[in-house]
Amino acid sequence: METVKEHKRRRSSKKQKRIAAEKEEDDRLTALLFGNGEVLERSQEIIQSKPAGDSLFVIDRQGETQTTTELKNVRDLEIEDDNDAEETDGPVWQDDDDDIQIHLKNRLAKLRHNRQEGAVSTQQLEGRLRTYYQQSLTAQTNWAKLPEENDQTEEEHAVVDTDEPMLSIGGLKPTILATVRCPDANMADPNQAAVQAVHFHPGSDPDRPLLLTAGLDKTLRFFQVGEEKSEKIHGIHFPKLPIFSASFLGETGSVVVTGRRPFFYIYNAVSGNLDHVPRILGREEKSWEKSVASPDGSTVALIGNDGYVVLWDVASKQINKTLKINGSVRAITFTPDNREILASGSDGDVYRWDLRNTRRCAERWSNQDGTITSALAASSRHVAVGAESGVVNLYKSSHLVKSVLNLSTSADLVKFNSDGEILALSTRREKMGLKLLHVPSATVFSNWPTSKTPLNYVWSLDFSPASRFLAIGNDKGKCLLYQLKHYSNDS
Numbered sequence: 001m002e003t004v005k006e007h008k009r010r011r012s013s014k015k016q017k018r019i020a021a022e023k024e025e026d027d028r029l030t031a032l033l034f035g036n037g038e039v040l041e042r043s044q045e046i047i048q049s050k051p052a053g054d055s056l057f058v059i060d061r062q063g064e065t066q067t068t069t070e071l072k073n074v075r076d077l078e079i080e081d082d083n084d085a086e087e088t089d090g091p092v093w094q095d096d097d098d099d100i101q102i103h104l105k106n107r108l109a110k111l112r113h114n115r116q117e118g119a120v121s122t123q124q125l126e127g128r129l130r131t132y133y134q135q136s137l138t139a140q141t142n143w144a145k146l147p148e149e150n151d152q153t154e155e156e157h158a159v160v161d162t163d164e165p166m167l168s169i170g171g172l173k174p175t176i177l178a179t180v181r182c183p184d185a186n187m188a189d190p191n192q193a194a195v196q197a198v199h200f201h202p203g204s205d206p207d208r209p210l211l212l213t214a215g216l217d218k219t220l221r222f223f224q225v226g227e228e229k230s231e232k233i234h235g236i237h238f239p240k241l242p243i244f245s246a247s248f249l250g251e252t253g254s255v256v257v258t259g260r261r262p263f264f265y266i267y268n269a270v271s272g273n274l275d276h277v278p279r280i281l282g283r284e285e286k287s288w289e290k291s292v293a294s295p296d297g298s299t300v301a302l303i304g305n306d307g308y309v310v311l312w313d314v315a316s317k318q319i320n321k322t323l324k325i326n327g328s329v330r331a332i333t334f335t336p337d338n339r340e341i342l343a344s345g346s347d348g349d350v351y352r353w354d355l356r357n358t359r360r361c362a363e364r365w366s367n368q369d370g371t372i373t374s375a376l377a378a379s380s381r382h383v384a385v386g387a388e389s390g391v392v393n394l395y396k397s398s399h400l401v402k403s404v405l406n407l408s409t410s411a412d413l414v415k416f417n418s419d420g421e422i423l424a425l426s427t428r429r430e431k432m433g434l435k436l437l438h439v440p441s442a443t444v445f446s447n448w449p450t451s452k453t454p455l456n457y458v459w460s461l462d463f464s465p466a467s468r469f470l471a472i473g474n475d476k477g478k479c480l481l482y483q484l485k486h487y488s489n490d491s
Helices: 004-034 106-111 122-136 149-160
Strands: 045-049 057-061 101-103 119-121 179-182 195-200 210-215 219-224 231-237 243-248 254-259 264-268 274-277 291-293 299-303 308-313 318-324 329-334 340-345 349-354 363-366 373-378 383-387 392-396 399-404 413-416 422-426 434-438 458-463 469-474 479-484
Touching: 106 122, 119 122, 195 469, 210 243, 210 469, 219 243, 243 291, 254 291, 291 329, 299 329, 308 329, 308 340, 340 373, 383 413, 383 422, 392 422, 413 458, 422 458
Parallel strands: 195 243, 195 458, 329 373, 373 413
Antiparallel strands: 045 057, 057 231, 101 119, 179 479, 195 210, 210 219, 219 231, 243 254, 254 264, 264 274, 291 299, 299 308, 308 318, 329 340, 340 349, 349 363, 373 383, 383 392, 392 399, 413 422, 422 434, 458 469, 469 479
16 A cells, blocks of 8 residues: 555656656747757867066957857747748648647746636647737737738738838838847857947958957957857957957957056957057057047047047057047047048037048037037938937938937937948936937837837947847846848848
8 A cells, every 4th residue: 555655755756747748848839939049068268378568368269169058048038020930831740749738837827818727738838829929029920821812912012001101112111120139149158247349340241240249347259140149259358457448440350449547459359469558659548438440440539638539540559640629528430431530529519520631620510409429420421419418419411300309318329220221329327228210211110129128228239230130238248139130131
């Protein structure tokens, strides 16, 4: 006769098996709907060297054997666009395990029709999961449904037949931005502090671009970004330099790294060479917190004291020119053609210089917001000026096109995408403080980001070459990655 102890042990064993079966089935269905990351081995080599200026740095270099870590929590990723599943006439096979009954507990409790509901079949669970996520998506998903011919025709008309102006054939639609969240770009090695800088290499493959991240954890990291996974290439640690700014020097493969120090670095990501610049001759600044590299990589513009912009020549490692504005400089930017540089700051005026003749300012105009300028960006057609009041003004030359009033606190970041059709504007002082503007129509995209987009406090952002990806660095050390479907090959 079975004792009480044996009965309890048998019941406990059954319960553990049932829980394991439920988890396995839950994971299987999640993988079916969202895809599953691979669990791969990771190898790394630590190389230490000592650069000039006796600042020890450590390179965490991961070569061709490097693979990404397991893409955990993929089912928690926010998906905000149509995901075209492979169209088939029916299931390829019927699995006997599909008859498993699943109890809707814990994470699955949200799928119940009522509190008293018991177990459901895996087919019912799958259907409820599809319905749940379909209803929560910003852009509805077809879920691999093969449309009838008439349905397809109606769908095409629904896209084209609209009161919203289509500004160009095949152009970006003014109010709807189709996005898909990808695994975080730095998931393999997250930053240990706020991500102060993210920048895509302008000459890298648009489908698998190279991205750098940097921040106050004093580490510069490089990742090869992808839609399904991003792999860490290598990283370099600067023990004496909390990083405030980092950007590629054009397509050279070198990176300028600056912070609140009188010295900075030029790091060659290809060869691993590190140039330590202990100070800039003729200047007494103790901090080079903000720096911007020219599009051709020949010049680094640094914000100096007393209204000066210092143009530092990368080849000669000396000052090329200094530019002066009234008040203090808060923001600088180059034009994409590398011909001009703009600066603005505490007096609220915008100054423009022609780099072929910097003896005098070519143009100066007053930003119509009237407060301190906090951010600048330039495309081939427009200039964006962000102010501490939160107002972002869009100019064509010096003529105001649009005042964007969607930020309630300081506009700390403004950034155009590669073709100038999207302007990102963001504040570091407010959660969810990011908006994307459709530049041709001067309207903010209404569908993204949403209240459920896990932005937190946005500290940095950048668009990839050809604008297929948008990378967003936040205060949690994450570099969020979104695919912009309009610019993707499969759109």
